[in-house]
Amino acid sequence: MTRSVEGLPAPNERRRLREAAELTLDEVATAVGVAAATVRSWESGRTTPRGRKRDAYARFLAGLPELAPEADATGPPGRADPPAPPAPADAPAPADPVLVAVAPGAGVGAEGEAEAEGAPQAPGGPVDTAGPAAPRPGVRLVVDPAEAFDTLYDLAAPALARQAYLLTGRRALALEAVDRAFTRAWDQWPEVATDPDPVGWVRTIVYEYALSPWHRFRRAHRRPDRPPADPADRILLDALLALPRFHRRAVLLYDGVGLDLPDTAAETEATTPATGNRILNAHADLAARVPELADVPVEKQSAALRERLAALRPPFSLDPRPAAAVRGGGERRTRQWTRATLGLTAMITAATAYTAATAPTHYDPPLAPGESVSGVPPLSGPQQLTERSRQLHDKLRADPEAGPARVAPRLD
Template structure:
């Protein structure tokens, strides 16, 4: 959280933005002795600078302690995976803030277990403010926290929320109107800023150690890399097996057989009766002694 501003749409303030950015490029990421920092040291410095405030801001967005910490750790794990990009960004702190907000307001949280309920503060006034905040649409809530909580000016808020300046101003006005309708004392922007800072500061929200965040991120990256390799190998094996066992030409299906009706039944051969045997003997005798046409001979 930064200093309060009383004007509804203030102009950029130098003192408000002083110290807000951290440059961690190779040329400027140095320690007190002038020695360039290693990537791990630069990451730890960025984490120590940003994580405590980002946990409090994520709590304003979600109203949940555990989700706020998870969002910050997830964002920094992603930053460690993409560290060259983050280290050379003109505003690494802004990059981290935008990523934390995306993680905190991700629509995938709606599929979490039912026990994921808000963690209300002990003060009744803070509980009322938190309830009113959580009733605002996420895009309006994000704009309100950036402008009235963090203290960004309107163009910066619009850029960070990936919206036009008029759209950001419209979201801000609707968010303020929604809060003022439930808590009339928050119609004053200065009072709203003070209450947001108090709500974020009263809860004891600690961030994890940077080394643990880096280790968890590396372990998760290795897991997904190995899973991707195993999945790819499985697909290749299944494809190879299919190519080796699949038919290489078309085989016409064999029609099923069926019975043929209407044909005469073929008689069964058996022993000849005496009359038939006598007739057969006479025919053979006559054929042997008859005309040549009946018994042709070799010439």
């Protein structure tokens, strides 16, 4: 295939640019934030990048000529750095750089991340119609982990809050999902900082928390929020919320965020055919419920739905908390859990020591309880004297003799 895509060169030209810069598929995949197999598929023309990944890939290819100067003896063209001056002997060792969890040149694109360094952000929508920003190939490095986290949070949190609102229709739940996801990201920051797609890492947690079925039992989330003021937005939001949870997530990732079908299937942990069927069924249900999509051809429903999702306006603001507050809350929660764990451990240790000190050192068998024996008459005092026993008793009392003569027999 030699046909070029909007904003991208032809597939064979993409491969030629990569080979001219002496870059491997893995290096391009790491810079763009995808798998090496995905880059190979883009270069062969089997698939076409969409949304945020298309913008990042286009900026990366546009910056390849600037990254390919004359090669020196230290490395291949495009990756040769000028030799650094020798550091003084007493200079402190530089801190280990932390990879910023942002794809190269990531802008507001289909995923809704804001453009770095002063670029305007879309008005809360998951898509952006503004033109591409200046090429910024490569991945920016930041030494401070807190600064790297704040950069990721400022880029991704507003769009993720909007996406969570489209999934749930509840403002408090959407902001809570974003807060929980970024708190967990800060707790596991080394893993997130080195992830090829850190925004996708956080987005997965946001979606799973927002779509948890246990929220229906919470009193705070039983009643829906105020619907949008525009009737068309209200119809679209009601149609989205009427979809099954898995269909809603798949159609938002594919049409709203702009992921391709394999990436949507990977993020939803489903097979590609199953994800495709979910998207087709969701399109059919939305076309039956939304009048604006009823007359749109099937091949154009995805683009029309994407525009409608971008134009939907919630009736309130979806502003997440500041990044510093999220980091502080996560650290404070970690300290509380640590103190609670230490306190519980101390209680268990004290209880164990008390039990060991007061436990008996030998075994005392218990006394067997008394048992009644049938057939034995109960003892009720002395028995009544018979007549012969009474005569003998009177004789012994009346006889005055004592001593041996008393027992001697007498003839009278």
